[in-house]
Structure formats: structure tokens, C-alpha cells
Amino acid sequence: MLEAHGLTKCFGGLTAVRDVTTSFEKNRINAIIGPNGAGKTTFFNLVSGYHKPTSGRIVFDGQDVTGLRPDQVAKLGVARTFQSTNLFDQATVLDNLIVGHRLRTTSTFWDVVFNTRRLREDEHRCRAKAEEVLDFVGLSSVAHHLAADISQEERKRVAFALALATDPKIVLLDEPAGGVNPEETLGLAELIRKMIRKGLTVCLIEHKMDMIMSLADKIVVLDHGEMIAEGTPAEIRSNQRVIEAYLGADYAAA
Numbered sequence: 001m002l003e004a005h006g007l008t009k010c011f012g013g014l015t016a017v018r019d020v021t022t023s024f025e026k027n028r029i030n031a032i033i034g035p036n037g038a039g040k041t042t043f044f045n046l047v048s049g050y051h052k053p054t055s056g057r058i059v060f061d062g063q064d065v066t067g068l069r070p071d072q073v074a075k076l077g078v079a080r081t082f083q084s085t086n087l088f089d090q091a092t093v094l095d096n097l098i099v100g101h102r103l104r105t106t107s108t109f110w111d112v113v114f115n116t117r118r119l120r121e122d123e124h125r126c127r128a129k130a131e132e133v134l135d136f137v138g139l140s141s142v143a144h145h146l147a148a149d150i151s152q153e154e155r156k157r158v159a160f161a162l163a164l165a166t167d168p169k170i171v172l173l174d175e176p177a178g179g180v181n182p183e184e185t186l187g188l189a190e191l192i193r194k195m196i197r198k199g200l201t202v203c204l205i206e207h208k209m210d211m212i213m214s215l216a217d218k219i220v221v222l223d224h225g226e227m228i229a230e231g232t233p234a235e236i237r238s239n240q241r242v243i244e245a246y247l248g249a250d251y252a253a254a
């Protein structure tokens with residue numbers, strides 16, 4: 001569903017992603033792991049159009065999307081979350097979702113001035129979508145709370161909801177369980193499984209190895225921008241190079 005072919009990104013003299021070729025299958029949970037600075041977020045930035053690759057190609061759903069803008073990539077069905085979720089803290093959770101969705105509707109300034117039927121229909125659609133995705137991520141009960149008042153774990157769920165509101169085919173999650181406790185991490189892992197049951201494809205970056213090892217169908221390991229391994233969790237945890245570069249002896253297969 002998503003393929004990288006010889007993907008490379010240089011920032012001046014630094015090669016953040018170097019000649020990465022891999023693919024992520026439809027309706028699977030894929031993970032990218034590796035030490036800090038390995039190039040994981042840069043890989044997401046390339047795939048979602050935020051950075052243009054220095055060389056290489058990206059193919060999504062059979063279509064070459066190399067060099068497309070973020071909005072064009074998003075329209076094709078690629079959604080992403082960020083390590084930290086910026087919300088309008090003085091607006092409710094529901095309003096944050098509605099605003100996120102409103103930016104993608106077709107009504108114009110004049111529709112607002114004349115309160116046209118198109119505007120009212122757009123508003124209705126946005127609200128319905130916001131309520132649907134908040135229900136999906138389990139946040140209906142805090143829909144009317146101010147974003148400033150929700151927990152870190154709830155912010156993570158709002159990030160998922162914002163991504164899901166775009167009706168994506170694949171969701172790229174950048175550290176979805178960063179800064180949340182172990183019990184909440186299990187809850188977020190369950191939510192990711194629910195996304196798969198809904199037919200979505202997921203690719204996540206995460207440092208929480210227990211979560212990744214129990215969740216991922218496929219793991220790609222980056223180190224200094226290079227892909228040093230790819231495979232199932234069992235293959236990755238017994239890979240000597242990965243153990244040395246990142247996992248340490250704790251995760252070596254018994």
C-alpha cells in the first residue's frame with residue numbers, strides 16, 4: 001500500500017534518511033523504530049509530503065506521490081499525527097475537531113456572509129464527522145470539555161481523531177504513546193487495533209518496545225538514516241545488529 005524506493009533526504013551535509021527501500025502492507029500495523037536522530041520522523045515527513053526527498057520515490061496505493069504537497073498527499077488518504085498535538089486550548093474538544101475539519105470544506109467567505117445552504121450543509125457534515133470520530137476514539141464524554149483541561153492520554157486520542165476525520169487509508173502515528181502511563185498505553189494500543197478492524201493501515205513510530213513487540217505485524221529499524229533491518233517482531237528482537245544498535249540485551253530473543 002505504501003512503498004519507499006531508495007528514499008534519501010539530506011539536510012546540508014547531513015543525510016537524515018539514506019537509500020531506504022521498504023513497503024507497508026494494507027490493513028497491517030507497521031512500526032518504525034530506532035535510536036534518537038535515526039531519521040524516523042524525517043521518514044514520516046517525506047511520506048506525508050512535508051519534505052521533498054533528495055532522491056528516491058514514494059508510491060502510495062499504486063500511485064507515485066513523490067514530491068506532492070502535504071494537502072495533496074492527505075487528499076489521497078495519508079493522515080498523520082505529530083509528537084505533540086497542538087490544540088486550541090480555550091476551545092472545546094469538539095470545536096477543535098470541527099475547526100480541523102472545517103478547513104477542508106468548500107464554503108467561502110461569501111457563504112458565511114450570506115449564510116448559504118452550502119455553509120449550513122458543511123457545518124452539519126463537520127459536526128457529524130467530529131462526533132463520529134470522537135466516539136470512535138472513546139472521547140464522547142469529554143467532547144464539551146476545554147482542550148486545556150484534558151489529560152495527555154486524551155490529547156493523544158484527539159490527535160488520532162483529527163487524523164481519522166480526514167477519512168484516511170493509512171494513518172502515520174508519531175509516538176502515539178509518548179508521555180502516557182503503562183495502563184493508558186494498553187488502551188491506546190487497543191485503539192490502534194480497532195483502527196485495523198475498521199480496515200485502516202497504520203504505521204507508527206514508537207520507543208515503547210513492549211507495545212511495539214506485541215502490536216506490530218512488521219517492524220522497520222532505522223539507524224543513522226539507514227534501514228538496518230525489517231521483519232516481524234520475532235525476527236527483529238533476535239537480530240544481532242538491531243540488538244547492538246538499539247534494543248540492548250533485554251529484548252534479545254530467548
Ligand SMILES: Nc1ncnc2c1ncn2[C@@H]1O[C@H](COP(=O)(O)OP(=O)(O)OP(=O)(O)O)[C@@H](O)[C@H]1O
Nearest residue numbers: 011014015016034035036037038039040041042043
Ligand atoms: N528540518 C531539518 N533540518 C535539518 N536537520 C534535520 C531536520 N529534521 C531532522 N533533522 C536531522 O535529521 C536527523 C534525523 O532526525 P529525525 O527527527 O528524523 O530523527 P528521529 O529518528 O525521528 O529521532 P527522535 O526519536 O529523537 O524523534 C537528526 O540528526 C536531525 O537533527
